[in-house]
Structure formats: C-alpha cells, structure tokens
Amino acid sequence: MTITAGLDVGSTYTKALLLDDNSNIIARKLNRTGYKPGEIAEQTFQEVLDLAGITRDAVDYTVATGLGRFQAAFSQLNVTDLTSAAWGSNALFPGTKTILDVGGQSVKALRCDEKRAVTSFRLNEKCAAGTGAFLEKTARYMGFGTEDIGPLAVTSTVEVPISGVCTVFAEAEVINHLSQGVAASDIMQGAIISLVGKSVQLMKRVKMEPEVTLIGGIMRYPSMVTAVRGLLGIDVNVAEGDMVQYASALGAATLARYQLEKVRSGARAGSVGAR
Numbered sequence: 001m002t003i004t005a006g007l008d009v010g011s012t013y014t015k016a017l018l019l020d021d022n023s024n025i026i027a028r029k030l031n032r033t034g035y036k037p038g039e040i041a042e043q044t045f046q047e048v049l050d051l052a053g054i055t056r057d058a059v060d061y062t063v064a065t066g067l068g069r070f071q072a073a074f075s076q077l078n079v080t081d082l083t084s085a086a087w088g089s090n091a092l093f094p095g096t097k098t099i100l101d102v103g104g105q106s107v108k109a110l111r112c113d114e115k116r117a118v119t120s121f122r123l124n125e126k127c128a129a130g131t132g133a134f135l136e137k138t139a140r141y142m143g144f145g146t147e148d149i150g151p152l153a154v155t156s157t158v159e160v161p162i163s164g165v166c167t168v169f170a171e172a173e174v175i176n177h178l179s180q181g182v183a184a185s186d187i188m189q190g191a192i193i194s195l196v197g198k199s200v201q202l203m204k205r206v207k208m209e210p211e212v213t214l215i216g217g218i219m220r221y222p223s224m225v226t227a228v229r230g231l232l233g234i235d236v237n238v239a240e241g242d243m244v245q246y247a248s249a250l251g252a253a254t255l256a257r258y259q260l261e262k263v264r265s266g267a268r269a270g271s272v273g274a275r
Contacts, residue, residue: 003054004061004260006252007045007075008084009033009068012104012132013217014040016048017249018059019257023091027051028246037068045074061260063252067105077259081248082121086112088251089213093237098208100199100228101248102216104132107195109202111209120206124198131195132218138174138191142184149188153223156189158182163194170194189223196227203232213237215247 001021008015014033018026029048033040041064049056056074064075065084072078081101085108089096101108110121124131139149160182162173170191177187195218203212214236218224225238238244 002257002260003052003059004253004256005045005048005059005063006084006088006249006254006256007041007062007064007066007069007072008081008246008249008252009037009041009064009066009071010081010103010248011067011106013245014044014066014068015246015249016044017246017253018048018052018054019250019253023254023257025250028249030242030245033068038071038073041068041072042074045072061256061263063256063259065248065252077256079252079255082108082110082118084248084251084255085110085215086116086118086251087255088247088249089215089237090116091250091254092239092243092247093211093213095211096213096237097210098203098206098212100203100212100214100216102132102195102199102214102218102224104136104217107131107199107202107216109199109206109208111206122202122205124202132216134170134195135188135191135218135221137171138188141171141174142178142187144184144188150221150223152185152188153192153221154185156183156185156223158186159193160186160190161193162187162190192221192223193227196224196231200228200231210234211237215239215244217245219244 004019006017015030017028027048031044062075063077064072065079069078085101089099099110107124112118136146
C-alpha cells in the first residue's frame with residue numbers, strides 16, 4: 001500500500017494527515033504549535049504514525065506546508081499554504097474555484113483554476129482585528145475560552161456592531177459594550193460579523209467565482225459560516241466536523257501523491273507551488 005503524508009505547521013495548530021492508495025484518510029492528528037514548531041512538527045508526525053499503527057518507513061512521500069513548513073526537516077517537499085489550500089479544498093470539493101481560509105493569525109482569500117493552480121490571492125495578516133485571533137482575544141477578555149466562541153455566538157439575539165479596523169479600537173468597542181451591559185453572546189456575534197466583513201472584502205478583491213469553499217479552524221464555528229453565507233448571498237462548501245482545520249494538511253498529502261507519481265514516472269518533482 002502506498003501512503004503519503006501531509007503536514008501543516010500553522011501559527012496556532014500543527015496538523016498531520018495520512019492518505020492511502022485510494023485517497024482515504026488513514027489517520028489525522030492536531031496539536032498546538034506553541035513556540036517550538038520544529039519539535040511539534042516531529043511530535044505530531046510521530047503521533048499520526050502511531051495512530052495508524054505504522055512506522056516512518058511506511059510513508060512513501062511527505063509534503064509540509066504552513067508558516068513553519070521549513071521546520072519539518074523530514075519532508076521531501078515544502079509548499080506554500082496557498083498551494084496546499086487549493087489542493088485540499090479541491091480534494092474535499094472538486095468544483096472549488098474560490099477559497100476563504102480563516103486561521104488564528106491570518107486570513108487568505110484565493111482563486112484557483114481547474115488544475116488547482118492559484119491564480120489570484122489576497123492576505124490579511126498585519127492586524128489581529130482581521131484574523132481569528134480577534135475572536136479568541138474577545139472571548140478571553142470576557143472571561144471565556146476559545147471553546148466557548150461557538151456556543152456563545154449561537155445564543156446571540158441582537159447583532160452588536162464592532163467596526164474597528166484595528167484590534168486596539170475594536171477591543172475598545174468590546175469594552176464599551178460590556179460597560180453598557182450588552183450580553184457576551186451578542187458581543188461575540190458582533191466580533192464574528194466584523195471578521196466576516198473583512199474576510200468577504202478579500203474575497204471580492206480576488207474576483208471570487210463559485211464554487212466557494214471555506215476552510216480554516218475558525219470555520220468550525222457555525223455562526224461564522226452562517227454569516228459568510230449571509231453576506232455573500234450564495235451557498236458555500238464547508239467540510240464536516242474538524243476537516244475544516246485539516247484542509248491544508250489534506251492538500252499537502254494529496255500533492256504528495258501527485259509528486260510521488262511524478263518521481264516514479266521519472267519526471268522531475270517539486271514544481272507545484274514549492275517554496
């Protein structure tokens with residue numbers, strides 16, 4: 001059996017995923033990245049091997065992606081997170097043309113062609129108010145954990161505007177709403193709407209076209225997906241369960257299979273989004 005691995009060393013979480021001959025997921029594992037991405041990459045990779053009950057020698061090809069991809073010394077190829085997002089989204093939803101990837105430290109909107117090549121992209125990673133970190137900071141300021149973001153937003157009854165374009169000003173608005181007795185659930189939903197508004201602007205700048213696929217850890221919150229659908233006015237693709245977090249790891253593993261086939265055919269590998 002041929003096994004390929006994808007490793008996504010992100011700024012917040014590190015994900016590892018294994019695929020078999022038929023592109024079925026054998027095992028997957030997620031850990032917080034922390035401040036030692038190299039060690040966590042090694043640990044997460046070993047843990048996914050343990051879950052699959054195989055040794056490292058059983059993996060035929062490994063591709064790493066994410067901000068910390070160069071810390072994964074054991075990978076055969078490193079690719080950008082834009083490339084892995086395009087490949088992963090199309091593995092989940094083959095008709096994908098536009099992708100919105102909302103993570104803890106960055107938001108990416110990209111458009112790809114039928115060959116999964118990225119043709120246009122826009123990033124927002126300069127200000128936390130436009131990334132998932134803003135939701136986490138809002139929750140913590142109100143005394144809640146990251147795991148409370150989804151449940152809080154679902155119980156919201158009133159949409160509270162948070163219009164700050166900078167995290168400092170946005171947090172000031174949160175403080176003001178709390179002082180006025182606004183419910184935490186409504187503030188949380190307001191933060192989500194604010195993030196979605198910034199994200200949709202990025203999508204418009206890449207001249208989005210259907211099908212649209214949403215990925216990234218923040219998309220595990222139903223309120224986030226509902227807000228995107230509402231602002232876009234169209235249906236969007238969203239993977240079930242935690243697969244929204246594993247999309248780039250899946251893309252890396254899928255690309256690993258493509259590269260392995262090239263190597264076995266005698267062609268030169270490493271020409272697809274490698275960096």
